[in-house]
Amino acid sequence: MQIFNSITKTKEDFKFFGDKIKIYVCGPTVYDYLHIGNSRPLIVFDTLRRYLKDLYYEYDIDFVQNFTDIDDKIIKKALNENKTSEEIAEKYMQEAIVDIQGLNILPYTHSPRVTEEIPAIIQMIDVLVKKGNAYEIDGNVYFDSKSCEYGILKNINNDELQTRLENNTNNTKKHETDFVLWKAKKDGEPFYKSPWGDGRPGWHIECSAIIKKYLGDTIDIHCGGSDLLFPHHENEIAQSSCANNTNLANYFMHNGFINIDDEKMSKSLGNFLTIRDIANNFGYNTLRFFILSSHYRSIINYSNESLISAKNGLERINQFIQNLKFLIKTKNTVQVNLQQDFYDKSDEISLNFHLAMQDDLNTSLAISTIFDYIKFVNTNGEKICVELLTEIYEEIKKFLNILGIKLHENKDISTEIEDLIKQREDARKNKNFKLADEIREKILNLGVTIEDTRAGVRWKYNE
Secondary structure, rough: EEEOOOOOOOOOOOOOOEEEEEEEEEEEEEEOEEHHHHHHHHHHHHHHHHHHHOOOOEEEEEEEEEOOOOOOHHHHHHHOOOOOHHHHHHHHHHHHHHHHHOOOOOOOOEEEEHHHHHHHHHHHHHHHHHEEEEEEEEEEEEEHHHHHOOOOOOOOOOHHHHOOOOOOOOOOOOOOOOOEEEEOHHHOOOOOOOOOOOEEOOHHHHHHHHHHHHHHOOOOEEEEEEEHHHHHHHHHHHHHHHHHHOEEEEEEEOOOEEEEEEEEOHHHHHOOOOOHHHHHHHHHHHHHHHHHHOOOOOOEEEEEEEHHHHHHHHHHHHHHHHHHHHHHHHHOOOOOOOOHHHHHHHHHHHHHEEEEEEEEOHHHHHHHHHHHHHHHHHHHHOOOOOHHHHHHHHHHHHHHHHHHHOOOOOOOOOHHHHHHHHHHHHHHOOEEEEEEHHHHHHHHHHHHHEEEEEEEEEEEEEE
């Protein structure tokens, strides 16, 4: 498998060392409902995990995502709502879990809260201070960006980096690119004890400490959104490499942004959408299908039309699965002119799915192979033997499971309708078209529309 490594800016063969694959994804800050931008790393890297597990089934995958439950945004919201930071964080973490489960994200190996990892964070900061990579001023601890190679992800030097940063409002720092590891206590804010006084951790150090505790000094893949590339992941690399004397991660993967109606999402523009908003209108499954219908590194544009299109595409797949199940169940099992080229075509489509997934997780192209299967069966269904149809059914189910797409439940037609469809088929074969039409009308009154195709009878519930 090849993945695009943000460090080298090229696709590389994925290689891992040891008896496990170790993956870390930067998790959400729980101060509000998760927005649609949060959905993309959740879905994309869950799909990466699912495919790696299929590809390297004999290996375990340790998959860690954190919850940032102490942060300036959480504190600000708590003050505005006259609540504690703990109340705000707990409320929105539980809401985040609802969305995460709704999106069919596999359970994490570990999902630590930052507030539960303060000892590990303090320990890493202490190491950096003692090694001369960090310094303390007035209870604040800063990482010295001049003490290491800084700018690996951006591939620019420190002087160039300084011009990209906002004006330094903290004159106590030695260098503009230095960043905070520990924040001194402020009135009205939660705090923890530390060797440098009461305070709380900075944002960047939390991920480095969590990775070290749960996954070790070096991991295989570090994932997150493109907005985290700088400074968050840049700072993680610097502090972790100094503390651990080794690389933080062998590969960095970053997903692209999501625009809303061709504009950047912003509360000020009134186009801020939460995952819950979209799920209430279209369903979690449709949102997941929409996200995976584009390559993870591309910028994608959300609109109601795009979600309607995704819903229709997903419905087409679901309806095909139901019709395929019906075709397998009712088809004559006698093999008639079994042709090897049908098996070859099926193998080709299956191979194309895996080639797409192994080419930097190209889920868009992988999804297109499912529609190739639909076209293949719809064109040749009456000629394809039950055994191959069954193989295709199982293969598509496997593909959908890798993509994390759920099939509609309770959509099978009743035995009564199934029997009526068989009776109608017998009537048509006997050229009793009047009876066939009467049975069709009876089926329609029971809420099902049927369609005669070359692949056999197709059916769907009436809307």
